[in-house]
Structures are given as structure tokens and as C-alpha cells.
Amino acid sequence: MTTEAPTFERSFRVEGITRVEGEGSLHLTVRDGEVTDARLRIFEAPRYFEQLVVGRHPDQVLDIVARICGICPEAYQMSAAGAFEAIFGVTVDPQVRALRRLLYAGEYIESHALHVYLLHAPDFLGYASAIDLAKDHRTVVEQGLALKKVGNELMAVVGGRSIHPVNVRVGGLYHVPSRDELLAMRPALVTALEQAKATLDFVAQFQAPPFERPVRLVSLRHPDEYPLFAGRLVSHDGTIDVPIGDWRTVFREEHHEGSNALHARTHAGETYQLGPSARVTIAAQQLHPVAGEALARTGLADQIARNPFWSIAARGVELVHYCAEAIDIIDAYRRPAAPFVPWTPKAGAAGWGSEAPRGTCWHHWETDERGYVTRAQIVPPTSQNQGQIEADLRGFAPSVLELEHAEATRRLEQLIRSYDPCISCATHFLDVTIDRS
Amino acid sequence: MPETEGSTARTEHDAEFVALLNATWFGANLPPEAQVRLVGLARRYQAPAGTTLLTEGQLANEIGIVLSGRVSLRTLVPEQGWVTILTVEPGDIFGQSALVPPYRSTSTVVALQPVDVLALDGPGLRAALAADHDLAAVLYPRVLQALARRLNATRLQMLDLFAR
Amino acid sequence: MVRATSTPRPRLGVVKLASCDGCQLMLLNLEDALLSVAERIDIVEFPEATSHRSSGPYDVVLVEGAVSTPEQLETIHAVRREAKVLVTIGACATAGGIQAMRNWANHDAFRAAVYAHPEYVESLATAQPVSDYVKVDGELRGCPINGDQLLEFVTALLTGRRANLPDEAVCAACKRAGRVCVMVSQGIPCLGPVTMTGCGALCPGFDRGCYGCFGPREQANAASLGRQFVAMGEAPAEAGRLFAGFTGYAPPFRDVITEFGGAPGVPAGHAPSPASTGTPSGGK
Amino acid sequence: MTSSAVTTVIAEPRSGTGFLPRAEFQHLIDLLAEDGRTVIGPTVSDGAIVYGEVRAVTDLPVGVGAEQSPGRYRLVDHHDARYFAYAVGPTSWKRFVFPPTLELAQSHRDEQGHVSFGPVRHEIPKMAFLGVRACELAALGIEDRVLLGGPYTDEDFRRRRDNALIVAVQCAEPGGTCFCTSMGTGPGVRGGHDVLLVELADGFLVSSGSEEGAAIVARLGLADATADQVVEGSDQLVAARDRIGDPVVTAGLHDRLLAKLDSPRWAEIAERCLACTNCTAACPTCFCTSVSQRSDLDGHTAVTERRWDFCFTKGFSAVALGGNFRPRVQDRYRQWLTHKFATWIDQFGTSGCVGCGRCITWCPVGIDVREELNLIAPPPVLGTEAQAAAARAPRTSVFHVDAVRPETHDTVTLTLSTPDGMDWSRLHGEFVMVSAPAIGSIPISISRRLPTGMELTVRAVGPASTFVTGLERGAEVGLSAPLGHGWPVEAAHDHDVVIVGGGMGFPPLRPVVDEILAHRASFGDVHVYHGARTPGDLLYKEELAAWASRGDLEVGVTVDRADATWLGRVGVVTQLFDHARWDGTKAIAFVCGPERMIQATVSTLAARGITQDRIFISMERHMECGVGLCGHCQMGPFFVCKDGPVFSLAQLGDVFGREGI
Structure with a gap:
């Protein structure tokens, strides 16, 4: 339709991006081989979480923020719990803290297996869905489902259920499982660990589009453990290194002229990348030895840091890590005497973050003297990645212009999926610009 | 009141009419004086199946007592056509609207079988009931009983019990 | 010999409104049965899982999420037109979800508090369950829905019977499971007595009270339970807030919140009845 | 105080009773386990004393008791060494003899429509119930009458009962909601046990109530108890009785209660009642159940599962097309209370209540039956007639559909025959339960008796009846009995x-x-x-x-x-x-x-x-089992399936036509 126009302009529109969690669309305009506009639009309905929690008891808040996202409820629970515990000065019992890591490990295994096998692998292998993929490669999909199931079961044992677990409270957990209940999970995890290694070997053979670009990778880092819900907020190039609560000193949520979206940027206006590629790069030293070896075997460490498509390998590495760490936690587990530490409410404010499977989820909470919430700020990982996704789209689009339109569109979607965007999490992340021209 | 062909064959013999009355639920065992008053207001007619004996909305000039055969009380329902609400069997009455203002029939009465009817003149009966309190005292309970039975039956039909 | 054994595969769609995606994720969480289900059901629309798209017609459509924007209102009417059977899944679609808690508050104030440019945010004054706008043929409750119930629903669909989804209280499942009542033995407020079962009495099994994510059971006497919470020492607004969760907009819970207080953004003791958009385009 | 109308003969330990020092109690547990028995007894879990597996003395609630009042239960520390110093908690032995969920049968339907049904026979472990109270023994006795006393019996229950050895413990610490004294069931044990223990400060009086119990006591090799020890035990029991008093006036309660079916109090209770089912779940005698089917995705293989059900749920009394005979909570509360305290006596010759107080303690809003009974009305002399009857379990047979004749647009008459050659025309009964694998069972009246089978006329109103009306010639279907009492x-x-x-x-x-x-x-x-x-x-x-x-x-x-x-x-x-x-x-x-x-x-x-x-x-009522064991079709003193469905009007009395019964 545009071929007869004096200037060659192509428009890529994907009105509903599929195989992502939530609803978004892509609008990319290319003029004379140059990308003039790249916009990822979120049409997730506003849900007003930051207002819904005002006036609530912190324990109720933990249940509510889980509902921001059905895929990564733990990220929201742990970030909020960390902030409240910082305000009230609570130190969680080490065994209970290990259980929280175990619960979160279940979420990683579930989320990454879902993304690798059901959402992202079909892109690399040329299928529209995992169901189509299963018609030709049933055992591959079954392996993915089996891994995913172990993650879900782990969440159910520690958290009650896989989606919106019920066990997290300020100061610890409501209920601690018996050692026997955890040991019952061990055989499945041992199998899962082998499957996770096979998964990494499998995805390492994929052909990723050659798209390398400089980027700033950001995640939490903790000297003694793979980053999850503690440590400092750092970048891989060393330019950022602040306490976990100080996100605001480095970043801000920005009203971006022309897109009317709240994107997070550095104060200098730069984009950055969160998620598995960032963590694997930044916290390589904290990876479980088994996962470190597996990563080394792939030889992809450098690619992961530079090419967003290789996030699939980073997810594979983290699958190995969390299966191995879960086994270690179970082996060392002794049922704690009390599931939670009682706390005294007070007025205060604190920021806290935790690493959702798709990147750092950062919160800031304020409470009154009864400990009830007076104010909340919730910055989901995808709203932080959005700027980088759009930048990558601008950089990547020219390389697919020669392809047939449908194939080019598919490649662009594949790039977006590399970030595992969780659009449902858009608590206040909403791009309402509609290009009607 | 139908002007059906060959429908009037009024007998001169009151005794025969009294006997007919006594064979019906409605007219049996009334005092002799009352029976004589009624017989004085009665005519007898026969009508073949399919005859319309009364039309909904029109003046009801007679109260009919079914001696034999079956008549149906019908009403026209949009989109459903004629719906039979009730059938009247020998011994029972129809056209009692002739006693109740505005004296118009509340349904259309059609003979389903060849019928033999003893009909009481409406205006005449109203005048007689107004003037003769003894007659009214014995006849109204019968009319009320007929109405009550019909009301009760209608209520049960409305419940549509067999739909469940 | 038995009828209807070789009917064509039913066409299934999954549609999302305002929600967290957790309920449709439950479909993917049926790991052991997922591929068997996909062989027997033609999944024609399920954007979270497949790039194949279809705008209908559907034999069955599963709707997740509350109706909270003008666009979603259009969507739900379009989906209803295309669906033989429309089933709402989860607390958002069946009861309005957590976002329906804003229905008591001033919508503009809420919007301004969260968004720098509220004028760009399109949303209806209230978030409401799907059944407030279109006819709903069936529902799966829960926040999220329960995987066993989802599988039972699919099995019933395929075998042509009614799904076995009990509407009894959480207590019934709790007692069959041999759990000790947390309300009686520990004084923990629990919505189990007025909440529909389906979760397997999860929360009492984790030493905490039920927070009502499956919504009110039939004839839920929520007012009596609210009075009991107050008798146990909760302030009225706190008692109300216990109901003001994921299904708080469902009528018997809604009435308790209005009577006792506890809606977000509304001072305790001043709760008005929640706003309602009515039924703008044809209604149920 | 103790003015119960029933003269109780209390099985108090007599001289010759043995004494088991506290330090040797583990010996008893070990003896029971040696016999291959799983010992189930009191243990502290989740803030209450519940029944669970007991392997060692340390599993018992040592020094732990509980305070109980309407809607409230709290553990307390007695600061002593006693193991059984508590009143009954939330668990009852019902759980172990009448499990909350039980697989009953498996059915199969193949591609050709052939169907088969197979009952599931469960492995029942040998058990020992440790710490059974007098009220609980009475409850087990009531369950025996309900589940084993009629023409049909629950064989799974019988086998579990037979496999359980009962070690009773005399009650010494009654709770705040106890009223066994009023119901004539306690606090003293009056039989039904194998071994009886009386807990004293430093040990236990031990006696036996059966040959099996005597053998166990003999193996313990105990010294005789002293007279002082025996007196200490009986003083304890008298004190317990005095503490409970006689909170419910039971004389004439049956008639007084049934005379108050129209009391305004029912509606007042319904204002508070959550209909949450906790009272019925906690009750040691409530026996109602429902069955449901679980099947594979294609409906070929299905499992029939029975689970506890409760007359407080609306679905319990639902019939086809949305009908319900007990639509209001007040109807259901009245059903429960009048059944427990009145019509149960008409049906089973005993009250359905043993006065254990669980329904009071475990009611989340603390509705107290003692108070409600005294407010609404008062009780009974226990009938003691045991109905001996031959054990009979309903059996599902496969029938063939020989002919299908349409009667109306939604109703067909099926001609069914059984291949087993039984002359069905000679069997009594009014209806059959028709079972379809993966669909469920429905009661259908026999519309003609034939030498080889019967005709059934069925109207398609729900999934199950639609399935039955959709059966074609040659199809197979499962049928139970003929059931019920037919037309005389x-x-x-x-x-x-x-x-x-x-x-x-x-x-x-x-x-x-x-x-x-x-x-x-x-x-x-x-x-x-x-x-x-x-x-x-x-x-x-x-x-x-x-x-x-x-x-x-x-x-x-x-x-x-x-x-x-x-x-x-x-x-x-x-x-x-x-x-x-x-x-x-x-x-x-x-x-x-x-x-x-x-x-x-x-x-x-x-x-x-x-x-x-x-x-x-x-009469029409919700029927689930068809043989008087599930409780759904309760109507006044009758089960419609077993006692009816045909009744004379005189038999029904004022139950007939009453709202919400």
C-alpha cells in the first residue's frame, strides 16, 4: 500500500503482542530505512494498586500486591515485605529466610520454564505456540512442562499454591513446613536439575539473531548469595552501586515527552536492562557452582551481556541455579521454632527491591504509627525495561527490513519477548499515546 | 346468545325442565319454588360441535347449564392463537358474566362436542334475584361455589406445576 | 450406542480484561493434562500462549478480569456475541476483583493520585464483574481459580455433564481435611464460613484465616460474621476491611463493607454505597 | 445437678482392677503396636488437642488441657504430668470409622457403550483408639444403629469398626460446653470399650470390657489397684459429673420440640447462623454424605467418591430444576436440631445427640444448642430397641436398553432387561438408581415391571436425565436395586x-x-x-x-x-x-x-x-444414595428413599405440606 509513495515508509503494527503476560502492542514506523518511531504500547487497564493499599495493615498489603501479577506474585510480596521489615526493624529468622528463598526459587523455576519453553522457544524454532511445537517435538514441551510443574509444586509446598501463595507475612511466614514435607520434593528437584542442565544445552544451540549493542545491565548483588531480595543495587559497568533502598537516588520515573508513558530512566535519562542477563553477568560469582559450570560450558557469557536474544540462555542458567539451590536449602533445613518474628508497628518509610524473574521490582512504602500504609510507590521491572526495549527495537529493526513483512514482525516480537515483559504488572505503567495517523 | 339454526326447541312442559335441573349439580335440590322461578326463565337448545355459544367481550345474555356434551372457554392470546383455559362438563355452568356487571363474557365459549344446554335469561334472572330474596338466598351460593372452584383451579393452573 | 461421542472439538477462546493473568496462567499450569486437553479442545484464542488469533465464533469462551475501561466494555459485548457459552474465571471477572475496591472511592481522586497525567488514563468510574454487563453462563471462582476445578470444568465440558463445583462453605472442606478452626482455637478472623469452597481450605491449613478469594457462598450470612469479628475485638472498619479483598464487591460482602467501613480511600465510618455505572449498553 | 432421668450403671473399676504406673504407660502403647495396630489418640496440633497417630507418650498432650465455651477453644497448661486432662476436642472418632472422603466404586464405559461397575474394597488397618470418652462410646453406638441397623448397611464402616480396639479413658476434666449428663451418655463409661483407663495422679487404673481387652490387660501384668486408688478414681468421676450439672431438661424434649416447628426462634437463630457446617462436621454422629463422580477427560473411566455432606448447605436438599425443599437457613437449622433431638429417636430408637458439646464450641458464632433447646422447648427417654437386620449393600447391575419409545418431546420410555436372568417383576421396590459413569446417579420410578426387567419413563431435565433419555437401543446402564417402598x-x-x-x-x-x-x-x-x-x-x-x-x-x-x-x-x-x-x-x-x-x-x-x-x-426429595445412608432425603422422621417414597397421609401427619421440611 505504501510502495507507491514518494518516500518508502513501512509500518509494523502488532495490535496484540502474544505470548507475553498481559496486553501490549507495538507500533514501529520506518522511513527510508531509518526507524522514526518505536513505541511499545500497554493497554493493560489501570488498576490503581498504589491507592488500593492505602489505609491497610501491612499483612493485608502483602496479599494485595501479589495480585499485581499472577506470574511473579512473590516479587511483589518480597519487595513489600522487605520494605516493611526495614521500617519496623525486623530481622527474619535465618531458616524462615531460607524458606522464602525456596518459595522464590519455585517461582523462578515456574516462570523461566514457562518462558523458555512455552513462550520464547517457539520463536527460535518457528512455531506459533508450544501447542504447535508439541505436535512435532512433544518430548521437548513435556520436559518444559515437567520443570514448570516442579516449580509450581515447590511454591505449593512452601507457599500454599503456585499463583498468589498465601504464606508470606511481615516478619516471616504464617506456617513453616515440616522437614518431611520438603524432603518429599527432593527427588523431583534432582530430576529437575538434570532437566534444567539439558534445557540450557538445548537453548544454547539455538540461532540468535546477531544483534549486539552496548547496554547498561542493572540488578541487585549480594556478596554471599545469588541476588534475590537483599544486597546492593549495581550496574555491571560499576557506574551504579547504591544500597537497595536508594533506587530513587539513581533512577526516576519519567514522563517521557511524546509517549506520555511513565518510564524509568537514570537521572541522566539513560535506559538500562534488568533481568536474567543482567543478573547472570553481575552476579556470576554468586551462581551455584553447578550453574557456573553449566554457563561456562555454553561459552555464551559474553553474548548474554550484549545480545538481548540470549536472555533465553541466561534463563537456562538460572533454572540450573535455582534447582541446585533449592536442593541445598532442603538438605540444610531444620524446622524453625516460630514461623515469624513479632514486630512493633511504627511510622516510617523505606524502599526495597527484589529480583523478579524479569528484573528488579522496586517498592517504596510509608506507614503511620499503627504500621498502616499511608503511601506506596511500586516500580515493576517491565516499566524499567521498556525504554531499553524501545531502544533495541530502533536498533534492531533495520536488520529485518529486507525480510517478508510477517517474518519481520515475528522477529520484532521475538525481541520484545526476550525481555519476558510482564505487562500485567503495569501498576501505573501506561502508554496511552495512540498513533492515529 | 347464539342464533343457531334449529337451536330452539323450547318445551312447554315445566315439569320436564325441573327434571333436567335436578339432573345437574347446579340445579339439583333447590326448593320447588326456586325451581319454578328458574324454569320460567329457561329455554333449551342444542348446538353442534364447533358452535360459538358466547364471544369474549360481547354481552352475555344467558347463563348456560350444560346438560350434555363439552364446551370450552377460550381466549385469544397474541402469537399463541386460541388457548383453551377450561372445559365445562355436564352439570356445570358457563356465561355467569350475565350476573356480573358489565354483563360481558370474559371468554369465548365454543362447543367441543354436540351440546344440549338449558339457558337462563340473564336480564330476567337479574330482575328475579333482585326482587325475590328467597331465590337469591338459595341460588347465589351455587354461583359462588362454581366461581370458587374455577378460581382455585385457575390458581393451580397458573402455578404450572407440571413444568417442573 | 451412546450419543454424541464424535462431535467436533469445541472451539475455546481465552479473553482478558482487567486482571493479573494468573487465572489464565492456571490453564498452562495444568501441566500433566495440558497437551491432552489441547488435543481435545481447539484453543483458537489464547494470546498469552499462542500467536494464533481468532475473534470467534467460540463454543466456549473463558473471560478473565473485570470490566474497567470503555474498551473492555466493547470487548465484552463483542465476545458475548461470538460465544455460545461464556464462562467467567476468577475473582475479577466474577466479582470485580481487587480493583473493584475503588468503587467506593472518588474515581478522579484515585486516578490523580496514581497518574501524573490522569487525563490520558481511560477508565470507567467503576470496575465491575462481567455479569453486570452481559449474560454469564458459568463461573469459576477464586483468586486465582483452582486448577482441579478448571480441569473438572474441562472434563465436564468434554463429557457433557454438569461440572461438580460445590457451593458449600470453605468450612466444609476444612473440616473434611481435619483442620482445626483457626477462628475458634486461635481467635483469628476467618472468612471461611461465608466463603465458597474450591481452594481446599488453603489458608486455615497455613495457620491463617481465609481471606475470601472464592467469594461469597450461597446465602452467605456475612453480616453475622462481621458482627462476630467485632465481638472478637476488631474495630468495625477493620472487620469491614477483612471483607474488602478480592471479592469484596460481591453483594453480601459489599454490604458489610458499606455498613462497617473499610473501603480504601474512604474514612472509617463514612462509607457510602459503592458507585455503580449501571448497565450502559443493554445490560445483562 | 445430676437429675438425669436415666439410671446409669457405671462401669467403675472394681477391686481386682490393675494399676499401671505412669512411668510404664509407654508399655501399653507398645503392646498395642506390637499387635500391628496403628494407635490413634490425642495429640497437640494447630492449637488444639486432636486425634492422630501416637507412637510415644511424648506425642500425648502431657499436662495440656483446653478451655471451652461457645465459639471459643484455647489450650491451657495444667503444669502437671497428666495425659488425658482435657474434654473432647475438634476431632471425633467418626473420622476413623467413617472417613470424610471414600472411594466407593469405579465404573467404566467403553467406545461401544458397554458399561461396568466395580465396588472398591479398601484395606483397613488394625487400629487402637486411645482415649475414647463415654460420650464418644455412645456416639459410636449411635453410628452403629444408623449405619448397621437398617435393611442396608455400610460395610466399609462395619469393617473399620471391627478393626478398632477401644481404649476408653474416664472423663476427669469436663469442658465448658459438655452436657453428657443431660443426654445420659456420661461422664462415666458404660460399656462398649475393650480396655478402660482411669487416670490418677501417678498412674492409671486399668480394667477390661471385652475378652480382647482382658487379654491385653493380662499381658500388661499389673499389680492390683489399692482401695484408695479406686476411691480416688470414683471421686474424680463424681466431681466431673457435678461440674457438668444437667444443663438441658430432656424429659419430654421429643414432643416439646416437635410441637414447636413454627417457633419464631428458628428465624432468630438464622440471623446468627452462618450455615457453615462446622456443627455437623464436628458432631460425632452426623452421618450425611454425598457422592460425586470424577472421570478422565473422555468420561470413559470414572470414580465414585463419597464425602461427608451437611444438611446446612443449600445444595443438600436441592432437587431437579432448581427446586429445594429447605430453601432457608432457618429450615436447615430446624431440620438439624429437630432431627438430632427428636426425629432421630423415631428413626433409630435413640437420640442423635450425646452431649459432647462440640457443636457449641466449634460454632464460629457460638450458637449454644443447650440454650436454644431450653428456649425453644425440652426431651426423652432413650429407646433401646436394636434393629437387627441382615446385612445388605446396594448393588449396581448392568442393564441393557432393549427399546426406546418416545412419549413426548422430552420424555421417553426405556425398556431395560438384565442379562443375569433374575425375575425382577417379583422384587419389591418403587424406584431404581440409574448410574451413568462420569455423569452420576439419579432416582427413577419404575413405570412397568417386566419378568426380565422393567420400563422406566424419564424426562430430560438435567445432565443425568438427559443422558438417560439419550440412551439408544443396545446401550448399557447401571441400576441399583429396586429400592424403597412401593404402592400397597x-x-x-x-x-x-x-x-x-x-x-x-x-x-x-x-x-x-x-x-x-x-x-x-x-x-x-x-x-x-x-x-x-x-x-x-x-x-x-x-x-x-x-x-x-x-x-x-x-x-x-x-x-x-x-x-x-x-x-x-x-x-x-x-x-x-x-x-x-x-x-x-x-x-x-x-x-x-x-x-x-x-x-x-x-x-x-x-x-x-x-x-x-x-x-x-x-414424595419427592433429593436422593443421593437411595438406601437411607446419606441423609439427603430426610423428611421429618423419615428417609423418603427407604421409608417411602410412598407414604399414607396418616403416616406423614403434619409433616406433609409443611414449609421447609
């Missing part, structure tokens, strides 16, 4: 007979007409009346015409509404005979149809001189 046709010999069938109430009466025509000379005048909704809904039209043309029975047919093409009668079924000339004083009537139609019919029949004892009606 023999009682009508030498009488005139009036048969009134409305709608789907007519098919159950067809066997009555068949029977009469087979022995026509034994009956007087016979009148058959059938009412239907429309002419298209009339059943057995050709048969009705054939009967009418015989000349030896009157056949009347009417419909509720018709179009102009219908030349027959229009009007309610009672109009067929309200001016009839027959004499009701010599007649017996059989009536079946919707309950409201039956009411209208019986009043018309009564006006024609037929007395209540000569009017027989068939």
Missing part, C-alpha cells in the same frame, strides 16, 4: 381404587394399574385420572385409550392448557372427579405428582370421603 396395591383388594397421576407423577402409578388389571376381579370400581401440562405432555396416550375402552375402569384425562385443536378436557386434575358420583368411603387412593398438586388432590379426595389412612402419596 394389596391393601386395595375389595376396595374401589382412585389413581391420580399428575405430569411425571403418572409413570410411577402405571405398575399399579398393571397390577389391578392383572387381578381385575379382586378390586371394586377403578378410576384412573391423569393430568398433564398440555396435550403434548400426556403420557401413554394409546394405553389410556385402550384402558378406557375396556369398560371396566374409568379413565379421565385433562390438561392445564391447550390450543383450539384439543377436544378433550382442560382444567386441573382435581376437576376430573370433584363432581364424580363414586363413593369415597369405600375407596383407596394412590396419588403422585408435584407436591402442590398432591395437596390439592388430597383435599378433594378427603371431601369425597376418603380418610387419611386410605390415601397413599409418593
